[in-house]
Amino acid sequence: MRMKSISEDKVHVVGIDLGGTSVRVGLFASDCTLVDTVTFKTRVSDGPKAVVADMAESIRTLERRHNVAVHTIGIGSPGPLDLAAGKLLQLPNFPGWDNFPLRDELSRSTRCKVVLESDANVAALAEAVMGAGKTYNVDSLVMWTLGTGVGGGIVLDNKVWRGCNDMAGELGHLSVDADGLHCSCGGQGCIERYASATAIAQAGREWFQRNSAKVAGFDWETITTATMADLADQGNSGMLGIFADVGARLGFAISQIVNTLDVPLYVVGGGVANAWHLFAPSLLSTVEKYSYVYRLGKASNRRPIPMIVPAELGSGAGLLGASLIARAQ
Numbered sequence: 596m597r598m599k600s601i602s603e604d605k606v607h608v609v610g611i612d613l614g615g616t617s618v619r620v621g622l623f624a625s626d627c628t629l630v631d632t633v634t635f636k637t638r639v640s641d642g643p644k645a646v647v648a649d650m651a652e653s654i655r656t657l658e659r660r661h662n663v664a665v666h667t668i669g670i671g672s673p674g675p676l677d678l679a680a681g682k683l684l685q686l687p688n689f690p691g692w693d694n695f696p697l698r699d700e701l702s703r704s705t706r707c708k709v710v711l712e713s714d715a716n717v718a719a720l721a722e723a724v725m726g727a728g729k730t731y732n733v734d735s736l737v738m739w740t741l742g743t744g745v746g747g748g749i750v751l752d753n754k755v756w757r758g759c760n761d762m763a764g765e766l767g768h769l770s771v772d773a774d775g776l777h778c779s780c781g782g783q784g785c786i787e788r789y790a791s792a793t794a795i796a797q798a799g800r801e802w803f804q805r806n807s808a809k810v811a812g813f814d815w816e817t818i819t820t821a822t823m824a825d826l827a828d829q830g831n832s833g834m835l836g837i838f839a840d841v842g843a844r845l846g847f848a849i850s851q852i853v854n855t856l857d858v859p860l861y862v863v864g865g866g867v868a869n870a871w872h873l874f875a876p877s878l879l880s881t882v883e884k885y886s887y888v889y890r891l892g893k894a895s896n897r898r899p900i901p902m903i904v905p906a907e908l909g910s911g912a913g914l915l916g917a918s919l920i921a922r923a924q
């Protein structure tokens with residue numbers, strides 16, 4: 596019996612995860628498994644055309660390695676985006692890239708059909724189709740991605756809900772405190788200012804400054820959510836308090852969305868979700884306190900209880916979601 600070659604398995608979908616630091620290009624098989632990837636540094640300062648050329652070269656490399664022809668490419672990009680026009684708008688970490696027609700330029704360079712979508716939306720789609728949504732057998736969810744910033748995505752009936760301005764799911768800018776910290780979006784008290792990795796590390800540094808606390812061998816000036824979580828696991832009351840506050844604030848934001856949408860599943864992803872065990876207790880108790888819909892769901896034997904869980908797919912969600920959005924077209 597001869598082995599089936601990959602080309603016979605109709606490998607033809609590529610997903611691209613465009614980040615401010617690196618770009619990942621992944622070749623996917625027809626059963627959605629990742630066959631191979633190419634990763635390269637994002638040459639932001641060389642301009643978008645140079646990065647599109649790098650993407651096209653990576654796709655050619657994957658085609659050569661596996662003897663396949665790619666027809667469709669899905670790309671997840673930071674926003675804001677004009678999805679109808681396939682353009683980037685004013686991306687905070689990509690100076691000089693304003694209004695770049697990424698979809699059409701990549702299509703021209705590769706002669707492939709290209710589908711552009713926001714990175715948070717593709718991650719949410721991946722969780723819905725292949726992650727927590729699959730585990731819990733539901734096809735609608737809302738996902739928060741707690742990273743450098745806070746992103747969000749809404750998937751209804753296994754389709755991304757984009758809204759009329761392609762801006763649906765800006766869940767990082769839900770305000771949890773009308774008089775709270777000012778945010779770069781122009782708002783105040785946005786959850787991004789409390790639950791992003793950036794905000795949590797800032798809270799950690801401030802705690803050490805306020806308390807003049809010394810932890811042997813610990814460099815608090817280079818603190819990260821991971822090192823803060825380690826300290827919390829060792830019983831550091833300051834770090835435990837910060838994660839409890841993150842959970843309470845995120846729980847308040849989630850409670851409002853549970854009351855609004857009543858979808859069955861709410862997912863928390865991104866690097867901060869590695870500390871799920873530290874912030875989940877206050878998150879869940881806060882949702883229960885503020886969401887009537889959550890309480891009724893819990894009290895009823897008939898209704899499904901709205902589930903709030905950590906993401907399952909980790910950092911590969913963006914790449915997988917990009918391939919899924921290509922496949923759906």
Ligand SMILES: [Zn+2]
Pocket residue numbers: 767768778779780781782783785787
């Ligand atoms: Zn904001």
